[in-house]
Amino acid sequence: MDISGIHHCAIISSDYARSKHFYVDLLGLKIINETYRNERQSYKLDLSIGNGSQIELFSFPNPPSRPTRPEACGLRHLAFAVPDVDAAARELNEKGIDTEPIRIDAITGKPFTFFRDPDDLPLELYQG
Structure with a gap:
């Protein structure tokens, strides 16, 4: 394959x-x-x-409800690659979309943050 x-x-x-x-x-x-x-x-x-x-x-x-906690069984989150997590998070915040504090991936050293869609689904911005 x-x-x-x-x-x-x-x-x-x-x-x-x-x-x-x-x-x-x-x-x-x-x-x-x-x-x-x-x-x-x-x-x-x-x-x-x-x-x-x-x-x-x-x-x-x-549609039936589904658990959305990041540790629930199933798809954990959907990550979007962006060139600059800080700039992308600021843009979301300016549009009224809350983001979590930016963190650094302990394995890759790259910044990331999470936010939610209107159905509370976990979405991620990942610098890549």
Whole structure:
């Protein structure tokens, strides 16, 4: 098997309009395609991340809750590579998005911080 990268990460939102605003207007991800699937009463929004990866943002009627604590079993968090964590965190803060204090990865020596999306999903900025 020759895995060349991560193609996409799928996220189911509790409030599609709010999450679309967060990922498009606040984080600045570009829309590739937006589809409403009437048979599922569901939107699927494909968003481009700078390196060719994507986020698939879904809406579904009445999705069940999922634990989001970083140590809960399952996907721990989604990390975005940025050239300058401090500058990116300031930009999020200026848009009203809280970030944790910037920390240094003990293994790589690189700075990182966490923030949350509208559904309280853990997101990370990682300098890379």
